[in-house]
Amino acid sequence: MLKALNKTxxxxxxxxxxxxxxxxxxxxxxxxxxxxxVLEEGVFDIPGIVEYKxxxxxxxxxxxxxxxxxxxxxxxxxxxxxxxxxxxxxxxxVMNKEIKSGFALVRPPGHHAMRVSHGGRGFCHxxxxxxxxxxxxxxxxxxxxxxxDTDCHHGDGTxxxxxxxxxxxxxxxxxxxxxMYPGTGFPGELGGxxxxxxxxxxxxxxxTSTEGYLxxxxxxxxxxxxxxxPDIVVNSAxxxxxxxxxxxxMNFSAQGYAHLTAMLKPDIAVLEGGYAIEGALxxxxxxxxxxxxxxxxxxxxxxxxNPEKLKQSVSITDKIKKTTDQINAYWQQRHQLxxxxxxxxxxxxxxxxxxYDTDNIFERQKEKIWICxxxxxxxxxxxxxxxxxxxxxxxxxxxxxxxxxxxxxDFFEKADKTKYERIYLQDRPxxxxxxx
Amino acid sequence: xxxxxxxGGTHTDAVLLSTKGIEKIVKVPTDPTNxxxxxxxxxxxxxxxxxxxxxxxxxxxxxxxTNALVQQEMGPIGxxxxxxxxxxxxxxxxxxxxxxxxGSINHRGREKAPVNEMEIEDIAQRLKKxxxxxxxxxxxxxxxxxxxxxxxxxxxxxxxxxVFLGHHVSGNLNFPRRIATTHLNAAVFDLHKAFFExxxxxxxxxxxxxxxxxLKADGGTMSLESSMDFPxxxxxxxxxxxxxxxxxxxxxxxDVIVLDIGGTTTDIAFLVNKAPLLEPLGIQRGQxxxxxxxxxxxxxxxxGDSALRVIDGxxxxxxxxxxxxxxxGGPGPTPTDALVVLGLMDEGDSQKARAGIHEIAGQLNLxxxxxxxxxxKKCCTIILKKTFEMIDELNSQPVYTxxxxxxGYKLSPQKILLLGGPAKFFADKIEEMYQIDTMAVPNxxxxxxxxxxxxxxxxxxxLIADTEQGIVTAHEEDFAEPISKTYxxxxxxxxxxxLLKEKALNSGADSENMEEVEVVEFQKFNIVRNFSPRGKxxxxxxxxxxxxxxxxxxxxxxx
Numbered sequence: 003m004l005k006a007l008n009k010t011x012x013x014x015x016x017x018x019x020x021x022x023x024x025x026x027x028x029x030x031x032x033x034x035x036x037x038x039x040v041l042e043e044g045v046f047d048i049p050g051i052v053e054y055k056x057x058x059x060x061x062x063x064x065x066x067x068x069x070x071x072x073x074x075x076x077x078x079x080x081x082x083x084x085x086x087x088x089x090x091x092x093x094x095x096v097m098n099k100e101i102k103s104g105f106a107l108v109r110p111p112g113h114h115a116m117r118v119s120h121g122g123r124g125f126c127h128x129x130x131x132x133x134x135x136x137x138x139x140x141x142x143x144x145x146x147x148x149x150x151d152t153d154c155h156h157g158d159g160t161x162x163x164x165x166x167x168x169x170x171x172x173x174x175x176x177x178x179x180x181x182m183y184p185g186t187g188f189p190g191e192l193g194g195x196x197x198x199x200x201x202x203x204x205x206x207x208x209x210t211s212t213e214g215y216l217x218x219x220x221x222x223x224x225x226x227x228x229x230x231x232p233d234i235v236v237n238s239a240x241x242x243x244x245x246x247x248x249x250x251x252m253n254f255s256a257q258g259y260a261h262l263t264a265m266l267k268p269d270i271a272v273l274e275g276g277y278a279i280e281g282a283l284x285x286x287x288x289x290x291x292x293x294x295x296x297x298x299x300x301x302x303x304x305x306x307x308n309p310e311k312l313k314q315s316v317s318i319t320d321k322i323k324k325t326t327d328q329i330n331a332y333w334q335q336r337h338q339l340x341x342x343x344x345x346x347x348x349x350x351x352x353x354x355x356x357x358y359d360t361d362n363i364f365e366r367q368k369e370k371i372w373i374c375x376x377x378x379x380x381x382x383x384x385x386x387x388x389x390x391x392x393x394x395x396x397x398x399x400x401x402x403x404x405x406x407x408x409x410x411x412d413f414f415e416k417a418d419k420t421k422y423e424r425i426y427l428q429d430r431p432x433x434x435x436x437x438x
Numbered sequence: 439x440x441x442x443x444x445x446g447g448t449h450t451d452a453v454l455l456s457t458k459g460i461e462k463i464v465k466v467p468t469d470p471t472n473x474x475x476x477x478x479x480x481x482x483x484x485x486x487x488x489x490x491x492x493x494x495x496x497x498x499x500x501x502x503x504t505n506a507l508v509q510q511e512m513g514p515i516g517x518x519x520x521x522x523x524x525x526x527x528x529x530x531x532x533x534x535x536x537x538x539x540x541g542s543i544n545h546r547g548r549e550k551a552p553v554n555e556m557e558i559e560d561i562a563q564r565l566k567k568x569x570x571x572x573x574x575x576x577x578x579x580x581x582x583x584x585x586x587x588x589x590x591x592x593x594x595x596x597x598x599x600x601v602f603l604g605h606h607v608s609g610n611l612n613f614p615r616r617i618a619t620t621h622l623n624a625a626v627f628d629l630h631k632a633f634f635e636x637x638x639x640x641x642x643x644x645x646x647x648x649x650x651x652x653l654k655a656d657g658g659t660m661s662l663e664s665s666m667d668f669p670x671x672x673x674x675x676x677x678x679x680x681x682x683x684x685x686x687x688x689x690x691x692x693d694v695i696v697l698d699i700g701g702t703t704t705d706i707a708f709l710v711n712k713a714p715l716l717e718p719l720g721i722q723r724g725q726x727x728x729x730x731x732x733x734x735x736x737x738x739x740x741x742g743d744s745a746l747r748v749i750d751g752x753x754x755x756x757x758x759x760x761x762x763x764x765x766x767g768g769p770g771p772t773p774t775d776a777l778v779v780l781g782l783m784d785e786g787d788s789q790k791a792r793a794g795i796h797e798i799a800g801q802l803n804l805x806x807x808x809x810x811x812x813x814x815k816k817c818c819t820i821i822l823k824k825t826f827e828m829i830d831e832l833n834s835q836p837v838y839t840x841x842x843x844x845x846g847y848k849l850s851p852q853k854i855l856l857l858g859g860p861a862k863f864f865a866d867k868i869e870e871m872y873q874i875d876t877m878a879v880p881n882x883x884x885x886x887x888x889x890x891x892x893x894x895x896x897x898x899x900x901l902i903a904d905t906e907q908g909i910v911t912a913h914e915e916d917f918a919e920p921i922s923k924t925y926x927x928x929x930x931x932x933x934x935x936x937l938l939k940e941k942a943l944n945s946g947a948d949s950e951n952m953e954e955v956e957v958v959e960f961q962k963f964n965i966v967r968n969f970s971p972r973g974k975x976x977x978x979x980x981x982x983x984x985x986x987x988x989x990x991x992x993x994x995x996x997x
Contacts, residue, residue, distance in 0.1 A: 343995050
C-alpha cells in the first residue's frame with residue numbers, strides 16, 4: 003500500500019493561460035506534460051499528499067521584498083501574484099504543521115528578480131521565494147532561513163535581495179557564469195560587508211553530471227547547512243540542469259534531482275526554470291515529489307536515460323573539487339571577511355549595472371550601506387533605469403538594531419524629492435512601506 | 439407510463455408514474471441474499487393492476503455491485519499491467535493473478551518501449567492454468583495511445599471469455615484508478631450478466647419486453663446492453679437515485695443542498711441549476727478510488743437510528759447504529775425517540791421512547807423535553823456542519839488557470855431539500871436554526887424510485903487534437919482520425935458533439951432527451967519548440983448532463 007512517509011503539500015499552478023509571449027519558453031504549455039504525468043501516476047490520491055490552492059499575494063507582500071518601479075501593478079500580472087501566493091500557501095501549511103514539507107509547482111519563476119524591479123529579467127519580474135521568506139519572517143517570527151538555489155542559472159535576484167542579510171544563507175549552484183546567463187555567481191561573490199559568507203556561489207563547469215552535482219551537495223552544502231542550522235530550508239528547484247534542457251549544458255537527471263531532494267530535505271521547494279518540458283520536467287517533478295514524500299523514486303527514469311553517455315570527465319571532477327574546497331574555505335573565514343570589509347560606523351558605497359533582458363531595460367545603481375556588527379545594516383539604493391524612472395529605495399532590515407533603524411529613517415528623510423521621481427522606504431521591523 | 443425501481447439496503451422501492459402523476463407505489467423488504475427475488479416482487483406488485491403494454495420505460499437501480507465489492511464476492515481475475523517510468527506498478531496490485539509486463543507509452547502517447555508478445559503468451563498460459571476466465575489489461579497513458587492494450591488483448595482473446603481494456607473505462611488520466619476500475623468491471627461482470635439476464639427474462643414473461651435501463655452512479659442511465667461492458671458503473675446507484683429524486687423540487691438558477699437523512703447515515707449532495715455536482719475523477723470511498731463517473735456525495739454517520747450516548751457530560755450521536763429506535767422496539771435511545779418525545783412523530787411507542795430519552799436527560803441534568811430538543815438540535819448541527827465543510831472544500835479546490843483562479847464558480851446554496859424517512863420533521867428545525875429555505879421533498883420515502891424512473895441517459899466523451907502529430911483521438915470511444923495543421927477549436931467541438939450523440943444513442947438515450955450537453959473542459963496550447971510554433975494541442979471533455987427526462991417533472995410539482 004502506497005502511503006507518504008512525510009506528509010507533503012503540493013501547490014500546482016501551471017498558469018495554463020499565461021505566457022510571456024506566444025513563442026517564449028516561459029509558455030502555457032510548460033507544465034502541461036508534468037501535470038499529465040502527475041495525474042496519471044495518481045499522485046494526489048496517495049494518502050499523505052495534499053494539494054493546496056494557491057493564495058493570492060497582496061501588494062503589501064511584494065513590498066516587503068521589492069521596490070517595484072514605478073509600482074507593483076506596472077511590473078506584475080495576476081499570474082505573478084498567484085505564483086508568489088502559491089509559495090506562500092505551502093509556507094503557511096508548513097509553518098502551521100499541516101505538512102512536513104511542500105513543493106510549489108508554480109509559474110512564472112522569480113529567482114532573477116532583484117530587490118529593485120523595473121521589469122522582467124531572465125523571465126522573472128518578482129521573486130517568489132524572497133516574497134515567501136519575508137512573509138514567513140513577518141508572520142511567524144522565524145529568524146534563520148537557508149535558500150539553496152539549484153536552478154542551472156545563477157539565482158542573481160535572490161542573491162541580490164539577501165546580499166546584506168546575515169540571517170539568510172543563500173547558496174546557488176549553477177552552470178559557470180562565463181558560459182551561461184546571467185554571467186554572474188562566481189565564488190568571490192560572498193555578500194555585502196555585513197553579511198560576507200552568507201551568500202555562497204558555486205559555479206559548475208558545463209557537462210557536470212549527477213556525480214559532480216551530488217558531490218557538491220554532500221561535501222559543501224550539507225556541512226555548511228549543518229553549521230548554519232537554519233529554522234527553515236528553502237529549495238529554489240530549477241530543473242534546467244537536466245541533460246535534455248535546451249537552454250543549458252549540464253548532465254543532471256531525474257534520479258539526480260530526486261537524490262538531491264532526499265539529501266537536502268527542504269521544508270519548502272519552489273519551482274524555478276526548466277524548459278525540457280516533455281523529456282525532463284514530467285520525470286524530474288515526479289522524482290522531487292516522491293523524494294519529498296519519502297516514497298520510492300527508483301522507477302522515475304527518463305525513457306532515454308543512458309548514464310554511460312552522461313558520465314563527467316576527470317577534469318570536470320577536479321574542477322568541482324577545487325571549487326568546493328574554495329567555498330568551504332570562504333565559509334570558514336566569513337567572520338574575518340566581515341571584519342575586513344569595513345569598520346562599524348563606516349558608509350560603504352557600491353556601483354552596479356543591471357540589464358533586464360526580458361524587457362530590454364538598462365539600470366544603474368548606487369548603493370550606500372552602514373557597516374554594523376549587530377545587524378545587516380540599513381541601506382539606500384539610487385536606481386536609474388533607461389528607459390524608465392529614477393528612484394531611491396531605503397531598506398531597514400527585519401532584524402535591524404536600533405541605531406540602524408534610525409539611520410534608515412535618516413536616509414529616507416534626507417532624500418532629495420527633486421532628484422528622484424519616487425522615494426520608497428521599506429521598514430521591515432515595523433512591516434511598513436512608505437512612498438514620498 | 440414509466441417504472442423506477444431501486445433496491446436499497448432494507449427496502450426495495452418501486453413507482454409507476456404517468457403524465458398524470460404517481461400511479462402506484464410499492465415497498466417490499468429487500469432480501470440481501472436474493473436481490474433477484476426483491477426485484478421480482480417489486481415488479482409483480484407494481485404490474486398486477488397495470489397492462490405491461492402501456493409501460494414505455496423501465497429503470498432499475500441495485501446494490502448488486504456494491505455488495506459484491508463490500509463482501510469481496512468476486513471470481514479470480516487476471517490483470518496484465520504495463521507501466522514504464524514512474525511509481526512501481528506492483529503497488530497497485532489487485533490481488534492474485536496480477537502481472538506487470540514490459541511496454542511503455544509516454545504522456546504524449548508515444549511508444550517508448552514495446553510489448554513483449556512472448557511474455558504475454560506465457561502469462562496467458564499461466565492464467566488459464568489457474569482457472570481465470572476474465573482478464574483486465576491496463577497500460578500507463580493508454581488513454582493517449584491504447585495500442586499496447588489492444589495488442590495484448592489480441593493475444594489473450596482466444597484464451598479467455600472476455601478481456602477488459604483500461605482505456606475504455608474513462609478518458610481521464612489516473613493509472614492506479616484505471617487499474618482498479620478495469621479490475622472491478624471484470625470482477626462483477628459474471629454476476630451482473632447473470633442477474634440482469636434473469637431479470638430481463640422474468641420481465642419478458644410478464645409481457646415487459648422493452649429495453650431495460652440501468653441507473654449509474656452519476657445519476658444517469660445506460661441500456662442493459664451497454665452495461666455489460668461497464669458493470670462497475672452501477673455501483674452506488676442508490677444514493678444517486680435519491681438525489682435525482684430531489685431535482686423536481688429544486689429551483690432553477692440556484693445552488694441547492696440535498697440531504698438524504700437515513701437510519702444510520704446522512705448523504706450530502708449539491709445541485710447547481712437543477713444539475714447535480716459530479717466527482718472530478720470518479721467514486722472514492724475510503725481506500726477505494728476509481729474512475730467511475732459519480733455524483734459528488736459524502737456521508738456522515740448520523741441518522742434517525744444513530745446511537746445516543748453521554749460521555750463526560752456531553753451528548754454524542756452515532757456514528758454507529760445499534761438497532762431501531764426504542765419507540766420501535768430497539769435496544770437504546772436514538773434521535774427518532776427524541777422526535778416521538780417532542781410530539782413531532784405520531785408513530786411508535788411513546789412510552790418506550792420517553793424511557794430512553796429520560797435516561798439521557800438524567801445524565802445531562804435536563805428535563806425530558808429539553809433533552810429531546812437538545813438531541814434534535816445537535817443532529818441538525820452535526821449534519822449542517824459537515825455540509826458547510828463540504829462547501830468550503832468544494833470552493834477551495836485548486837484551479838490551473840489565472841482565469842479560473844480569479845473567476846471560478848463559487849458554490850453558495852440558498853435552499854436545502856431533505857429526503858429520507860425523518861426528513862419532514864427536520865425541515866422546520868433546520869430552517870429555524872440556519873435561516874435557509876428548507877423543504878422536505880414530497881413522497882420522500884420513495885424519492886429514490888422516482889429519481890430512477892426520471893433519470894435520463896448520461897455520458898461523456900474526452901477528445902485530444904494534436905496538430906503536431908496530426909491526429910484527433912477519443913480512445914475511450916475507439917476513435918482516432920488524421921487531421922491537418924489547420925484543425926481548429928470549432929472542428930474539435932463539432933467532432934465531440936458527433937461522438938457524444940453516437941455514444942448517447944448507443945447507451946439507450948432517446949433523441950428528445952439529448953439537448954443538455956455541456957462542455958466540461960476545454961484547453962488549448964501552442965506547442966513551442968526552439969522558439970517556433972510547431973502546432974497546437976486542444977483538449978476537451980463534453981457531457982450529456984445528469985438530469986430528468988422531459989414530460990413528468992411538472993406533474994410531480996403539483997403533488
